[in-house]
Amino acid sequence: MKPFETFSGIAAPLIRMNIDTDAIIPSREMKSVSKQGLADGLFSDWRYESVESRKENKDFILNQSPFNKATILLSGRNFGCGSSREHAVWALSEWGIKVIIAPSFGSIFYNNCIKNGLLPITLDENKIDLLESFVSIDPLKNQLSVDLASRIISFGTETIEDFPIGTKDRESLINGLDEIEQTLDKISLVNDFETSHKAKNPWL
Amino acid sequence: MGLTLFEKVWNQHSICNLGDGNELLYIDRIFLHERTGSIALKSLEERNLAIRNPLQVFATIDHIVDTFPGRDDETLMPSGSDFIKSLRKSAKQSGINFFDLDNPDQGIVHVVSPEQGIALPGMTYICPDSHTCSLGALGTLAWGVGSTECEHALATNTLIKKKPQLMQINIDGKLPSGVTSKDIVLHLISEFGSNGAKGHAVEFTGSTITDLEIESRLTLCNMAVEFGAVTSLIAPDEKTFSYLENKKFAPKGDDFLTAVKEWGELKSDTEAKFDKIINLNCSNLTPYVTWGTSPHQAVPIDEIIPFSEQLNEHGERKSMNRALEYMDLSEGEAIKGKTIDAAFIGSCTNSRISDLRAAAQVLKNKKVAKGVKAICVPGSSQVKKQAEEEGLDKIFISAGFEWRESGCSMCFFAGGESFGHNERVISTTNRNFENRQGKATRTHLASPETVAASAINGKISKASTGIES
Numbered sequence: 293m294k295p296f297e298t299f300s301g302i303a304a305p306l307i308r309m310n311i312d313t314d315a316i317i318p319s320r321e322m323k324s325v326s327k328q329g330l331a332d333g334l335f336s337d338w339r340y341e342s343v344e345s346r347k348e349n350k351d352f353i354l355n356q357s358p359f360n361k362a363t364i365l366l367s368g369r370n371f372g373c374g375s376s377r378e379h380a381v382w383a384l385s386e387w388g389i390k391v392i393i394a395p396s397f398g399s400i401f402y403n404n405c406i407k408n409g410l411l412p413i414t415l416d417e418n419k420i421d422l423l424e425s426f427v428s429i430d431p432l433k434n435q436l437s438v439d440l441a442s443r444i445i446s447f448g449t450e451t452i453e454d455f456p457i458g459t460k461d462r463e464s465l466i467n468g469l470d471e472i473e474q475t476l477d478k479i480s481l482v483n484d485f486e487t488s489h490k491a492k493n494p495w496l
Numbered sequence: 497m498g499l500t501l502f503e504k505v506w507n508q509h510s511i512c513n514l515g516d517g518n519e520l521l522y523i524d525r526i527f528l529h530e531r532t533g534s535i536a537l538k539s540l541e542e543r544n545l546a547i548r549n550p551l552q553v554f555a556t557i558d559h560i561v562d563t564f565p566g567r568d569d570e571t572l573m574p575s576g577s578d579f580i581k582s583l584r585k586s587a588k589q590s591g592i593n594f595f596d597l598d599n600p601d602q603g604i605v606h607v608v609s610p611e612q613g614i615a616l617p618g619m620t621y622i623c624p625d626s627h628t629c630s631l632g633a634l635g636t637l638a639w640g641v642g643s644t645e646c647e648h649a650l651a652t653n654t655l656i657k658k659k660p661q662l663m664q665i666n667i668d669g670k671l672p673s674g675v676t677s678k679d680i681v682l683h684l685i686s687e688f689g690s691n692g693a694k695g696h697a698v699e700f701t702g703s704t705i706t707d708l709e710i711e712s713r714l715t716l717c718n719m720a721v722e723f724g725a726v727t728s729l730i731a732p733d734e735k736t737f738s739y740l741e742n743k744k745f746a747p748k749g750d751d752f753l754t755a756v757k758e759w760g761e762l763k764s765d766t767e768a769k770f771d772k773i774i775n776l777n778c779s780n781l782t783p784y785v786t787w788g789t790s791p792h793q794a795v796p797i798d799e800i801i802p803f804s805e806q807l808n809e810h811g812e813r814k815s816m817n818r819a820l821e822y823m824d825l826s827e828g829e830a831i832k833g834k835t836i837d838a839a840f841i842g843s844c845t846n847s848r849i850s851d852l853r854a855a856a857q858v859l860k861n862k863k864v865a866k867g868v869k870a871i872c873v874p875g876s877s878q879v880k881k882q883a884e885e886e887g888l889d890k891i892f893i894s895a896g897f898e899w900r901e902s903g904c905s906m907c908f909f910a911g912g913e914s915f916g917h918n919e920r921v922i923s924t925t926n927r928n929f930e931n932r933q934g935k936a937t938r939t940h941l942a943s944p945e946t947v948a949a950s951a952i953n954g955k956i957s958k959a960s961t962g963i964e965s
C-alpha cells in the first residue's frame with residue numbers, strides 16, 4: 293500500500309445521501325477476477341449516457357472540467373452503504389480519488405478505504421456545506437489540502453482541525469503498512485490462543 | 497458489571513490488545529462465494545500466502561451462476577464463468593470445504609451456512625459479503641468484510657477490530673397474523689433511517705424475538721446492514737439448539753450437549769450496558785412495502801407515500817424527490833394497488849423453506865395475474881429439494897411461477913439476467929437501490945406473503961385481506 297502524503301487537490305461535490313457501492317461500481321462492471329481495471333466502471337450508470345456506448349454524460353460532475361481531475365470527493369450521508377465489494381474502493385482509487393469527505397460512511401466501506409490507502413473523513417453536514425461553497429467559487433483555484441498527520445483540512449485561509457480518524461488507521465495510512473505481515477509477525481500469539489480456544493470448543 | 501452477549505463472544509475471541517481500542521480477534525469461520533471469494537483467494541495465491549486453516553474455510557457458488565434449470569458453468573453474465581472456475585480451482589488447491597454446483601448442499605452463502613450448521617452460537621464468522629450479519633440470528637458474531645480483511649483472516653485466522661458501540665432493540669408484542677419479521681425490519685428501518693444503527697452492533701431482544709422461529713430471525717438479522725448496523729445478534733435459545741441439532745457441521749453427541757451448555761450462557765446479563773436502546777411494540781404492525789430506492793423509504797401497505805414537507809431535513813427531501821422520480825411515483829400516492837410487471841421470491845432474506853411455504857399458502861389454487869413475470873428461486877439446493885418433497889414446486893408452477901435452481905439470481909443485476917427497463921417488481925429481497933435488479937428497474941421490497949398476493953392480483957396487495965377479485 294502506498295503511504296498517504298499531504299496533498300492539495302480539486303474537490304468534487306457529489307452531494308447525495310446513501311450513495312451505495314452498487315452505484316459506485318455496478319456489479320456488471322466487475323468483469324474479471326481482479327482488483328484492477330475498475331476505474332472505467334466507476335459510477336458507470338451516472339457517468340455514461342448509456343453503459344454500452346460509454347458516451348459521457350456531460351451532466352455528471354466527474355465528467356466536467358476541472359472535476360474530471362478531482363482527487364477529493366464531497367458527499368452526503370451514508371456514503372458507501374450496501375454491498376461489501378471492495379471494488380468500490382479499488383475503482384475510486386484507480387480513478388484518482390484519495391479522500392472522501394461525508395457525514396457518515398457504510399462501515400464495511402470505511403474499513404475497505406483504510407486498507408487501500410483511501411482516506412475517509414467524517415465531517416458534519418454544515419462543515420461539508422462550507423467546503424462545498426468554497427470549492428464552488430472556483431474549483432480549480434480553490435483546492436482543499438489534506439494533512440493526515442496533523443488531521444487538518446485547509447481551504448483558503450481557513451482550516452478544519454482535528455478531523456476524526458483512529459490512531460491506528462492514521463498510522464496504517466501514513467506508513468502504508470501491510471497488516472497481514474504485521475499479524476504474521478505475531479503468529480505465535482495466535483497459535484497459543486488457538487490451542488486453548490480449540491480445547492474449549494472441540495467442534496471448531 | 498454485567499456483560500452483553502456481544503461482549504461475551506468478543507472477549508472469548510480477543511487474542512490481544514493492539515492499542516487505540518484495536519484488538520486482534522480470532523476468527524472461527526470464513527465463508528466465501530465466487531463473486532468476491534475468488535478474488536481474495538487469487539490475491540493470496542499471488543502473494544504466496546497460505547490459508548492458515550483450510551478446514552475452517554467454506555465456499556459456495558451462488559452470486560453469478562445462472563438459476564435456469566440445467567445450468568452449468570457458463571453464465572449469462574459475460575465472463576461470469578471465470579469467477580466460478582477461479583473459485584473452484586483455488587478451492588480445490590487449498591483444500592477448503594467447497595459446495596460446488598453439483599453439490600446437493602450448494603446454495604446462497606447465508607442460507608447454506610445455518611442450514612449446514614457452519615455458523616454456530618458464540619463463534620466469530622466473516623464473509624466478504626454484507627449480509628453476513630444474517631447469522632447473528634443464531635448467536636454467531638458474524639459480519640461482512642472486504643477482500644483485504646478477508647485475505648487477512650484467511651492467512652492468519654484473525655482480524656484487527658475495534659469494538660463497535662452496542663445497541664439493544666427490544667421488540668415486544670404478538671405479531672398479528674400475516675405479519676412477518678420482514679415487516680418488522682422494514683418498519684424499524686423506516687422509523688429510524690437506513691443509518692439508524694451506524695457504528696453499532698445490534699442485539700435484538702424481547703418477546704417478539706423469542707416467539708420468532710429461527711428462519712424468521714435470519715430474515716430480521718439479514719437486513720441489519722440495511723439499518724446501518726455493523727452486525728446484529730440474537731441470544732441463542734432452545735429454538736436455536738434444536739434447529740442446530742444434527743446439522744452437518746454442528747457438534748454431535750456429547751460435544752453437542754457440552755456445546756448447548758455453553759451456548760446457554762450466551763445472553764446479555766441483566767445489568768449489561770448498551771450505548772443505545774430502542775423499544776418497539778409490534779402488536780399492531782401491518783405488512784410493509786418500500787416505495788423508494790432505499791430500504792428506509794417504506795410504509796405500511798395501507799398507507800400513502802409520505803409528503804416531502806413531512807420530512808424535516810433538506811437532504812431527506814432531496815433524496816425522496818429523486819427516489820420518487822426513479823420509481824415513477826408521487827408523494828401522497830397510495831402504494832397498494834400499483835400495477836406490477838414482475839414478482840420475485842428469493843434471496844438470502846426470504847428464500848428459506850418457511851418463506852416458500854408462506855408464499856405457497858397464498859398461491860394455492862390461484863393464478864398469477866396476466867402479464868406478470870413471476871419467479872421463485874429457492875435459497876439452496878436443500879430448500880429446493882425439501883420444497884419439492886412437500887409439493888410446493890407444483891403450487892408455484894401451476895400458479896404461473898418459474899421454479900428455479902438455487903442462487904442469488906435476480907436479487908442483483910451483475911450483467912446477466914435482469915428485470916427490464918422501468919419494470920415494477922415486487923420482491924422479497926433486501927435492497928431496492930437504483931438499478932439493483934436491472935437497469936432502471938423499480939423494486940418494491942416486501943414479505944413473501946405480500947409478494948405472492950401481489951403476483952396474483954397484478955398489483956401491490958396485502959395477503960390477509962388481499963385477494964381482491
Ligand code: SF4
Pocket residue numbers: 558559604605606625627842843844845903904907908925926
Ligand atoms: S441473495 Fe442478494 S443480498 Fe443475498 S447474498 Fe445473494 S446477492 Fe447478496
